[in-house]
Amino acid sequence: MNAAGAVWEGLTRGWGVDHPAVLALLLLAVLPLLATPFRRRGIAAASLIPDDPLSRLLGAGLRLAGIVAMVALVLGLAGLHRREQSVEREGTGAHLVLLLDRSSSMDNSFAGRAPTGDQESKSAAAKRLLAEFVARRPHDRIAVAAFSTSPMPVLPLTDHHEVVDAAIDAIDRPGLAFTDVGRGLALAFSSFADDTDEASRAVLLVSDGAALIDRRVQEALRDAAARTPLHLYWLFLRTRGAQGIYDVPASGDDSAQANPERHLHLFLQSLGLPYRAFEATSPEAVAQAISEIDRQETRPIRYAERIPRRDLARPAFLIAALAVALLLAAKLAERQLRPAGRRLAGATPLPAADLRRAA
Amino acid sequence: MRAAASVGGAGGYGLGHRRDWRFWLLLAALLAILAALFAPRIVQTGTVRDVLVVIDVTGSMNVRDALSEGRPATRLAAAKGAARDILAGLPCGSRFGLAIFTERRSFLLFEPAEVCGNFAAIAGSIDALDWRMAWEGDSYVGRGVHSGIDLAAGLKADLIFMTDGHEAPPLPGGALPSFDGKPGEVAGLLVGIGGADPSPIPKFDQDGREVGFYEEQDVPQENRMGPPPEDAASRAGWNPRNAPWGGEAATGTEHLSAMREEHLRALAAQTGLGFVALGAGGGLLAAVEADTRPRPVEMRVDTAAIPAALALFCLALLFGLGATTSRRPDRLPTR
Numbered sequence: 001m002n003a004a005g006a007v008w009e010g011l012t013r014g015w016g017v018d019h020p021a022v023l024a025l026l027l028l029a030v031l032p033l034l035a036t037p038f039r040r041r042g043i044a045a046a047s048l049i050p051d052d053p054l055s056r057l058l059g060a061g062l063r064l065a066g067i068v069a070m071v072a073l074v075l076g077l078a079g080l081h082r083r084e085q086s087v088e089r090e091g092t093g094a095h096l097v098l099l100l101d102r103s104s105s106m107d108n109s110f111a112g113r114a115p116t117g118d119q120e121s122k123s124a125a126a127k128r129l130l131a132e133f134v135a136r137r138p139h140d141r142i143a144v145a146a147f148s149t150s151p152m153p154v155l156p157l158t159d160h161h162e163v164v165d166a167a168i169d170a171i172d173r174p175g176l177a178f179t180d181v182g183r184g185l186a187l188a189f190s191s192f193a194d195d196t197d198e199a200s201r202a203v204l205l206v207s208d209g210a211a212l213i214d215r216r217v218q219e220a221l222r223d224a225a226a227r228t229p230l231h232l233y234w235l236f237l238r239t240r241g242a243q244g245i246y247d248v249p250a251s252g253d254d255s256a257q258a259n260p261e262r263h264l265h266l267f268l269q270s271l272g273l274p275y276r277a278f279e280a281t282s283p284e285a286v287a288q289a290i291s292e293i294d295r296q297e298t299r300p301i302r303y304a305e306r307i308p309r310r311d312l313a314r315p316a317f318l319i320a321a322l323a324v325a326l327l328l329a330a331k332l333a334e335r336q337l338r339p340a341g342r343r344l345a346g347a348t349p350l351p352a353a354d355l356r357r358a359a
Numbered sequence: 360m361r362a363a364a365s366v367g368g369a370g371g372y373g374l375g376h377r378r379d380w381r382f383w384l385l386l387a388a389l390l391a392i393l394a395a396l397f398a399p400r401i402v403q404t405g406t407v408r409d410v411l412v413v414i415d416v417t418g419s420m421n422v423r424d425a426l427s428e429g430r431p432a433t434r435l436a437a438a439k440g441a442a443r444d445i446l447a448g449l450p451c452g453s454r455f456g457l458a459i460f461t462e463r464r465s466f467l468l469f470e471p472a473e474v475c476g477n478f479a480a481i482a483g484s485i486d487a488l489d490w491r492m493a494w495e496g497d498s499y500v501g502r503g504v505h506s507g508i509d510l511a512a513g514l515k516a517d518l519i520f521m522t523d524g525h526e527a528p529p530l531p532g533g534a535l536p537s538f539d540g541k542p543g544e545v546a547g548l549l550v551g552i553g554g555a556d557p558s559p560i561p562k563f564d565q566d567g568r569e570v571g572f573y574e575e576q577d578v579p580q581e582n583r584m585g586p587p588p589e590d591a592a593s594r595a596g597w598n599p600r601n602a603p604w605g606g607e608a609a610t611g612t613e614h615l616s617a618m619r620e621e622h623l624r625a626l627a628a629q630t631g632l633g634f635v636a637l638g639a640g641g642g643l644l645a646a647v648e649a650d651t652r653p654r655p656v657e658m659r660v661d662t663a664a665i666p667a668a669l670a671l672f673c674l675a676l677l678f679g680l681g682a683t684t685s686r687r688p689d690r691l692p693t694r
Contacts (some may be wrong), residue, residue, distance in 0.1 A: 025671065028671070028678075028679075029398075029676050031675060031678035031679055031681075031682055032678050032681035034678070034681070035677075035678045035679070035680075036386075036681060037382075037385055037677055037681065037683025038381070039379055039381065066674070066678060069674060070671065070675070073392070073667055073670055073671040073674070074671065075670065076395070076663070076667055077664055077667050077668060090537065093627050099670075102466075126372050134413055138476035138573055144469075146468070148494065149494035149495070150491060150492055151491075151492075152459070152466075152468065152492045153484070153487040153492075154468045154469060154484060155469065155480050155483070155484050156480060156483035156487065157485065158477070158479065158480035158483070160477045160479075160480055161470040162472055162473060162476060162477055163477035163480045163481060164480075165467060165472075166456070166469040166470040166471065166472040166477075167468065167469035167470075169469075169470045170467040170468060170469050170470050173466075173467050173510075174464075176494050177494070178494075201547070213444065214539075238627045312661060313661070313667075314396060314663070316393055317395045317396050317663065317667060318396060320667075320670070321389065321392040321393060321396060321423075322596045324385060324389045324392060324670075324674070326391055327385055327647050328382075328385045328386060328389055331381065331385055332382075
């Protein structure tokens with residue numbers, strides 16, 4: 001039973017029909033075995049007919065044509081198609097988690113004010129540039145996660161970029177209060193938990209600030225970093241006048257509370273992962289950083305290319321048309337067996353060999 | 360019967376002999392198939408829907424008084440199941456966006472995206488919803504619905520808001536917050552989730568472990584923001600300056616949660632949305648269809664099936680009649 005199921009599965013994997021119920025009409029295809037489209041006439045004695053393999057072959061062929069015509073019509077009506085297939089190809093790309101800051105400070109401009117006129121808010125700049133970034137990387141599998149006061153998984157790893165675009169479009173909506181980077185990173189790392197593919201993995205953290213990471217979350221992150229090898233990029237959208245990643249404050253002030261950005265940077269460096277930080281103070285700098293990341297993530301990846309579904313109804317109808325045309329040609333060549341007395345005047349008697357020229 | 364016997368014939372030599380019904384049926388079948396091959400695709404107008412599903416992830420959604428696949432489950436699990444049903448029930452070309460609600464806002468996760476191509480990603484996103492995504496413990500459902508309407512209006516989508524209607528803290532005086540928009544401008548519905556009987560709300564510690572249920576004194580039983588109610592003067596211990604709400608702690612049943620159908624119906628009436636209670640059989644998809652606006656799209660419909668069916672009918676008639684009429688020739692061609 002299982003073996004039969006496996007065979008059936010193998011046969012039907014790449015193929016499908018839209019209306020399986022119509023396939024019941026396939027029963028009609030036995031009718032050509034029972035009847036022919038030709039006129040039936042009795043003959044006086046079977047021995048009149050010489051044993052003729054060619055005629056028998058032709059007869060069988062015509063029955064087959066009838067069956068083929070019926071089967072092809074039913075399959076065409078049922079909507080036979082070759083299913084959407086995916087072919088594995090090699091390209092360059094990565095499995096990527098976009099970890100996006102949705103705190104309300106992202107709604108301000110790079111000057112730290114509510115954007116006015118021709119200014120762009122940090123979230124709007126990030127949205128525009130990330131959308132371009134995703135469009136340039138067609139083979140990536142991308143997941144999206146957001147964090148603010150709490151981490152939020154938005155999309156699992158997917159190669160449908162339309163929905164990734166929809167998630168990126170959502171980031172310039174008003175954000176929430178806080179910036180919990182630590183738990184956001186933990187969520188991003190866990191996105192790869194059931195990803196067994198060999199592809200290169202990367203987390204792209206986009207934020208405009210950092211916060212203290214709880215010691216327990218730090219430990220969890222170190223564990224996760226040891227378990228999941230990945231590349232980490234931090235795109236820091238620095239507000240003008242705010243503290244930078246690389247600013248070393250005067251001695252005495254160098255605490256994680258006073259300089260969370262610098263200490264997040266130190267912490268990420270200490271994870272032992274390939275890590276790069278980009279500090280961007282304007283939309284142009286963000287664009288540069290993103291193209292740099294684009295350049296870095298060019299390891300080979302196996303990706304699935306989709307071959308769209310192919311409808312096979314028309315080819316099926318074409319086969320049916322050929323089969324019926326064959327039957328019709330045979331029908332046109334049909335000669336009527338008439339009693340000798342009713343032979344048309346002027347017709348010449350046939351040579352015996354013509355008996356064989358059945359169709 | 361051998362084909363040669365029926366096909367072969369020495370008699371009617373020449374082309375001028377009669378065509379029988381079999382010939383005409385074959386010809387009709389061939390013409391019908393040719394028609395099917397060249398049948399045009401006609402453009403028909405179908406309808407799809409654009410929806411924004413907002414799911415309440417507040418604490419009261421953890422109450423286990425809902426059903427998911429026939430088994431008792433938390434309200435959140437039931438809401439996720441309902442969202443998946445809606446996702447699966449929408450015709451291809453529809454768009455589905457997802458947002459979560461806590462505090463007083465609907466927070467957009469992703470904008471509406473086409474449902475068929477992105478099915479796996481959207482279903483995975485629904486599965487990942489969790490009460491831990493909530494960023495605050497408050498649950499101003501009324502304002503959440505209002506912000507959901509704003510969100511849906513900006514996205515040109517219809518709103519499907521899934522909630523149990525439990526306001527925490529309770530509304531002052533039980534009055535709905537005022538609605539700025541125009542009722543009915545955004546179509547959609549509220550989906551009420553949960554049972555009618557008050558049930559205890561699970562309580563979690565800071566690591567997310569369940570540590571029992573909320574008690575009466577754990578939650579505010581009365582909203583003491585804004586002016587006190589008019590009957591406050593009759594309460595025990597009332598003092599206009601020191602105890603404007605009365606001298607005793609409020610008591611009540613706010614620590615228990617039931618689906619607040621009346622509240623949700625009032626909210627639906629205020630905003631011009633529909634209302635359906637989840638769990639009434641297959642009523643959800645019908646309600647979604649009734650309360651959301653269809654968007655017409657052009658769909659190409661293949662007309663080949665009609666002539667092809669006619670061809671099949673002709674062939675079936677031809678072979679069927681041939682098979683059912685007597686197999687033996689009625690008479691020998693002798694005279």
